[in-house]
Amino acid sequence: MSHNLEGKTAIVTGGANGIGFAIAQHLSDAGANVVVADLDAAAAQAAADQLANATAIACDVRDEEQVKSLVEQTVATYGALHVMVPNAGIGDFSPIVELDLKTWRHLMSVNLDGVFLSIRYAAPAIIASGGGTIVNVASVTALAGTPLIGTYSASKAAVVNLTKTAAIELRAHGVRVNAVLPGFIETQLVTAQVQGFEEKLGLPEGGFAGMIAQGQGRFGTVDEVAKAVLFLAGEDSSFCNGSGVVLDGGLNAGLF
Numbered sequence: 073m074s075h076n077l078e079g080k081t082a083i084v085t086g087g088a089n090g091i092g093f094a095i096a097q098h099l100s101d102a103g104a105n106v107v108v109a110d111l112d113a114a115a116a117q118a119a120a121d122q123l124a125n126a127t128a129i130a131c132d133v134r135d136e137e138q139v140k141s142l143v144e145q146t147v148a149t150y151g152a153l154h155v156m157v158p159n160a161g162i163g164d165f166s167p168i169v170e171l172d173l174k175t176w177r178h179l180m181s182v183n184l185d186g187v188f189l190s191i192r193y194a195a196p197a198i199i200a201s202g203g204g205t206i207v208n209v210a211s212v213t214a215l216a217g218t219p220l221i222g223t224y225s226a227s228k229a230a231v232v233n234l235t236k237t238a239a240i241e242l243r244a245h246g247v248r249v250n251a252v253l254p255g256f257i258e259t260q261l262v263t264a265q266v267q268g269f270e271e272k273l274g275l276p277e278g279g280f281a282g283m284i285a286q287g288q289g290r291f292g293t294v295d296e297v298a299k300a301v302l303f304l305a306g307e308d309s310s311f312c313n314g315s316g317v318v319l320d321g322g323l324n325a326g327l328f
């Protein structure tokens with residue numbers, strides 16, 4: 073299999089850490105110019121410094137002007153845009169009845185507005201560059217009810233649906249739009265919240281790890297997600313459009 077992205081240009085939002093950084097690494101290794109876009113400017117620069125042909129751009133994906141400017145700066149630097157990976161996302165652990173509207177809106181603004189704005193401004197630039205791909209980072213939690221992560225899961229379900237509409241609308245313009253739906257992957261997004269999650273679910277210490285072992289065998293790795301994104305970003309996936317690749321060790325496959 074070849075995942076050649078030589079001469080292509082890609083943006084990864086939330087690319088400074090975790091899954092986003094692994095995606096940036098894989099795209100860079102495949103020969104693409106990579107723009108690491110992140111809220112954390114210093115971390116984005118440190119990430120870009122580790123990659124060949126990479127640039128860091130500070131960007132808050134909630135902000136329309138910043139996302140528009142991210143795309144404009146990318147095209148100004150590299151002359152084109154072929155691959156957009158709206159990966160920036162945040163989590164929250166709250167039961168619905170304890171969730172306040174401010175927290176709900178904050179999460180939606182990053183996880184959903186951010187993806188909408190990324191597609192909204194990247195797609196015209198990709199079309200102007202002769203076509204390409206958008207790979208959204210959703211989550212397997214989009215597919216089922218998920219106690220304590222209802223906001224997050226609702227945002228990801230919306231991303232899965234938006235992926236499908238964008239795929240159909242952009243098909244005739246040479247842009248394919250797909251999503252990855254990871255299960256629990258070992259990053260700061262998950263590890264920072266384990267204790268709070270165990271407390272809220274009434275699990276003993278270590279109970280979260282046990283839940284993961286039962287549901288999906290083990291934690292997934294950032295590289296396992298990045299490899300699927302690389303596949304969807306390049307020509308090896310030329311007939312995939314509007315699809316979602318589930319990477320969850322079987323978490324979503326059964327009831328037990």
Ligand SMILES: NC(=O)c1ccc[n+]([C@@H]2O[C@H](COP(=O)([O-])OP(=O)(O)OC[C@H]3O[C@@H](n4cnc5c(N)ncnc54)[C@H](O)[C@@H]3O)[C@@H](O)[C@H]2O)c1
Nearest residue numbers: 086089090091111132133159160161211254256257259261
């Ligand atoms: N870790 C998991 O188990 C898991 C599972 C399924 C899906 N995901 C999704 O993968 C994506 C990456 O998650 P991760 O686990 O690598 O998280 P992470 O916390 O390790 O990294 C997220 C990155 O996004 C950046 N970011 C946050 N808000 C931003 C904003 N407003 N604008 C720009 N950048 C912003 C952060 O600075 C950080 O660099 C998210 O969309 C997440 O929902 C993660």
